[in-house]
Amino acid sequence: MKTPTDGIRIFIVEDDLLFAKTIRYILTLNPDHEVRVFKTGKECLNNLHLNPHIVSLDYSLPDITGDEVLKRIKAHNPDIGVIILSGQQDVATAVELLQKGADDYLTKDEANKERLFNIVEKLKKSIFLQKEVETLKEELTEKYQFGENMKGNSPAMQKVFKLLEKAAKSNITVSVTGETGTGKELVSKSIHYNSNRKKGKFVAINVSAIPKDLLESELFGHEKGAFTGATTRKQGKFELANGGTLFLDEIGEMELHLQAKLLRALQEREVTRIGGHETIKFDARIVVATHRNLSELVGKGSFREDLYYRLLGLPIHLPPLRQRGNDVLILAKHFLNQTAKENKLGAMKLGQTAKDKLLSYSFPGNIRELKAIIELAAIMCSGKTIQREDLQFNSPKKVTNFFLEEMTLREYNIKIVQHYLKKYENNIPVVAKALGIGKTTIYRMLKEDEELKSKNV
Amino acid sequence: MQLVPDLTFLKQISDNDMDFIKDVLATFLDEMPKDMEALNTAIEHENFTDIGKIAHKTKSTLQTIGLLELKELALTIEQAIKKGSTEPMLLDQAKSFQQHITQTYPHIQQQINLSN
Numbered sequence: 001m002k003t004p005t006d007g008i009r010i011f012i013v014e015d016d017l018l019f020a021k022t023i024r025y026i027l028t029l030n031p032d033h034e035v036r037v038f039k040t041g042k043e044c045l046n047n048l049h050l051n052p053h054i055v056s057l058d059y060s061l062p063d064i065t066g067d068e069v070l071k072r073i074k075a076h077n078p079d080i081g082v083i084i085l086s087g088q089q090d091v092a093t094a095v096e097l098l099q100k101g102a103d104d105y106l107t108k109d110e111a112n113k114e115r116l117f118n119i120v121e122k123l124k125k126s127i128f129l130q131k132e133v134e135t136l137k138e139e140l141t142e143k144y145q146f147g148e149n150m151k152g153n154s155p156a157m158q159k160v161f162k163l164l165e166k167a168a169k170s171n172i173t174v175s176v177t178g179e180t181g182t183g184k185e186l187v188s189k190s191i192h193y194n195s196n197r198k199k200g201k202f203v204a205i206n207v208s209a210i211p212k213d214l215l216e217s218e219l220f221g222h223e224k225g226a227f228t229g230a231t232t233r234k235q236g237k238f239e240l241a242n243g244g245t246l247f248l249d250e251i252g253e254m255e256l257h258l259q260a261k262l263l264r265a266l267q268e269r270e271v272t273r274i275g276g277h278e279t280i281k282f283d284a285r286i287v288v289a290t291h292r293n294l295s296e297l298v299g300k301g302s303f304r305e306d307l308y309y310r311l312l313g314l315p316i317h318l319p320p321l322r323q324r325g326n327d328v329l330i331l332a333k334h335f336l337n338q339t340a341k342e343n344k345l346g347a348m349k350l351g352q353t354a355k356d357k358l359l360s361y362s363f364p365g366n367i368r369e370l371k372a373i374i375e376l377a378a379i380m381c382s383g384k385t386i387q388r389e390d391l392q393f394n395s396p397k398k399v400t401n402f403f404l405e406e407m408t409l410r411e412y413n414i415k416i417v418q419h420y421l422k423k424y425e426n427n428i429p430v431v432a433k434a435l436g437i438g439k440t441t442i443y444r445m446l447k448e449d450e451e452l453k454s455k456n457v
Numbered sequence: 458m459q460l461v462p463d464l465t466f467l468k469q470i471s472d473n474d475m476d477f478i479k480d481v482l483a484t485f486l487d488e489m490p491k492d493m494e495a496l497n498t499a500i501e502h503e504n505f506t507d508i509g510k511i512a513h514k515t516k517s518t519l520q521t522i523g524l525l526e527l528k529e530l531a532l533t534i535e536q537a538i539k540k541g542s543t544e545p546m547l548l549d550q551a552k553s554f555q556q557h558i559t560q561t562y563p564h565i566q567q568q569i570n571l572s573n
Contacts, residue, residue: 018484019517025477026470060513087516108517113470 008124011052012037013044013069014085015062019108023056023085026113027120041069048076054123056116057102059086059093067100074101079130081123083116137199144193149186151334152327156319160187163316168194173266173313176289181368182318184289185249192245197285200244203237208250216258217274220265226275238271241284251311252292252303263307286311296430321363321370328358331367335374336386348378353388361393414449417442458530458557461564463523475572482569485522489515489558496555500548508551509538515558524561530554 010033014020020037027033036052038044041064044055055073059066066084073080081103086093094105103126104119143149146161146168167174168191176184185204192202210218217226221236237246248254254262265271266286270279288311297303321328332350340348350358354377363369377390420431421442432439464478471477492511499507512534519528534550 016514016517017488018481019521021481021484022467022470022521025474060510062510087513109520112466 007034008032008054008120008127009050009052010035010120011044011047011055013039013041013055013061014058015039016058023116026116027056029113030117030120033120040064041066044069045072045076048073048080051077052080053127054081054083054120056083056085059084059097067097070097070100070102079127081127083119083123134199141193141198144190146190146194150183150190151330152324153330154319154324154327156324157327160316160318163314164191164194167191167314167316170314171195171197171285173285173311174287175294175311175313175315176287176318177294177315178289178291178318179320179364179366180291181363181366182320183367184291184318185247187316187318188245188247188249188287188289191287192247192285195245195285197244200284201241202245202247203241203284204247204249205237206249208253212255215254216261219258220261220271221273221276223273223275226273230275233273236271236273238265238282238284239280242282244284246284246286248286248288250290251288252290252294252297254303256302256304259304259307263304263310266307266310286313321366322361326359328363328370329355331370332358332374335371336378339375339378343379345378346384348381348384348386351385351387354386354391357388357391414445417445459524459526460557460561462561462568463525464568466521466523479569479572481522482565485518485565486562486569489518489562493555493558496551500551500555503543503548505538505543505547508547509535512538512551512554522565527554527557527561530557 010027012020012023012027012035014023014037017037017039020039024035024037027035036047036050038047039062041061044057057066057069057073061069066086070082070084073082078101082101084094084097084102084105085108086105087108097105103123106115106119146164150157150161150164152158152160164187174188174191176187178184188204189202192198205218207215217230217234217236219236219238221234221239222230224230224233265282268279269283270281272279294303294308294311298305298308321331329350332355336348336350340346358370365372373391373393374386376392377386381387381390417431417435420434421428424430424434428439428442432442435442462482467478467481492515496508496511498504499511512531516528516531516535519525519531530550531554534547534554537544537547537550
């Protein structure tokens with residue numbers, strides 16, 4: 001594994017000057033190490049602005065306790081590696097200090113060349129990994145800039161972008177709704193990586209993908225022995241997301257009993273692991289997503305109303321692709337460029353016939369479906385221009401595109417009513433409300449349609 | 458009581474870098490008298506807390522330059538005081554420790570001279 005080869009700044013905090021010189025000598029055998037010695041805790045703390053990577057700290061200092069110095073070093077920068085050097089073998093103290101954030105503990109008897117070097121090398125690797133993680137996070141932030149991965153000029157998407165900016169600037173809970181494939185997870189990540197929580201983790205959990213009996217443990221964690229199979233302690237997603245963002249996808253699939261526990265956690269901002277007694281505070285922004293209509297689920301009694309309002313926060317609805325007009329072409333071009341680059345296909349473009357076909361399709365699978373269609377078209381296309389015949393629409397879902405067929409106005413009306421009845425599971429009052437017509441109108445239209453069909457048979 | 462430093466550790470970590478070893482020994486001769494003066498004051502005032510602190514502080518130095526018996530004596534004094542002992546015998550021990558330390562100085566100087 002690589003380690004950083006630019007200067008590693010090391011502080012030695014030690015009132016025994018002779019011992020300090022020895023440690024310094026050992027550490028400067030590596031020319032990459034820039035070592036400074038401080039006789040007191042205060043001198044060290046006054047020089048933290050020099051940003052040491054590692055501090056070798058005597059536990060018993062004349063002015064402040066090593067404990068206190070450790071605490072203040074970590075408060076200044078938790079990434080500084082701290083090695084405690086103590087004059088006595090005290091396992092309890094060692095464990096306590098390691099729990100308080102020290103990275104290693106060495107008695108002065110053991111402070112020989114090899115041990116010190118090994119500890120410093122281990123810390124350097126961890127510093128290097130930390131730098132790599134930070135670089136990757138910066139790259140992710142660039143990747144998730146609004147407008148980079150999320151494209152669209154349609155009025156619907158311009159509204160979404162405005163809401164995303166507001167969400168990113170605040171700590172508010174965000175609820176993202178939209179059909180499958182509209183980009184709910186992408187939106188959630190974009191909010192995270194454009195917020196001041198971007199250095200924290202983005203922790204995602206898809207409620208529908210986890211077996212119901214394991215979901216509670218996934219969310220809240222468990223203690224060792226809490227149930228059969230719990231062979232070790234496990235942190236839940238709330239704990240893992242501390243300082244960052246917790247994304248709960250398909251929140252509508254959560255069972256009622258777990259919704260109650262979730263509500264409590266969100267209200268108190270603390271969780272208890274299964275089988276545990278300790279309450280663990282967390283500080284995470286919550287983003288939820290669902291393709292379902294949560295208020296409807298509340299009406300049916302399968303989603304708690306209090307949890308619904310707790311999760312509502314800043315609602316962002318992602319429009320289906322068929323309502324985004326020319327965004328289809330913007331996205332198609334983006335996916336085409338991406339696929340061409342990844343597969344070294346050279347510059348490709350969309351022909352007019354392909355564009356027309358794309359604009360007339362309803363994309364029941366939304367952006368995910370569009371991406372799959374374009375990727376396949378790019379690979380299968382014999383030339384550099386995607387034409388109509390290169391595009392294959394294979395969606396298992398059929399969303400009727402009324403305007404491809406010629407019908408009478410009455411027939412269009414019946415089709416629309418039938419479409420909405422299917423969408424809302426034959427709930428006539430809801431359909432009537434959605435269409436802005438009376439229930440009796442719906443009954444009449446259906447009856448007329450039945451009568452007409454039986455006449456034609 | 459062993460009064461001649463054992464430089465094995467210093468030689469091992471420095472690959473016999475005599476300049477470094479001389480510097481360390483010279484530091485001993487600069488710093489230890491100050492600590493012993495403080496120890497003397499602490500003994501006179503029967504300040505066991507300070508005696509314990511100084512004994513603790515000298516351990517790493519004594520370990521480094523291989524005066525291991527003196528290091529053990531420092532440890533004994535330190536531990537007794539930690540347990541709360543304030544017996545007069547402890548003051549005698551501290552005095553003896555101080556005297557032995559002082560007796561090492563010519564041997565340390567000799568080591569410095571040898572490496573010139």
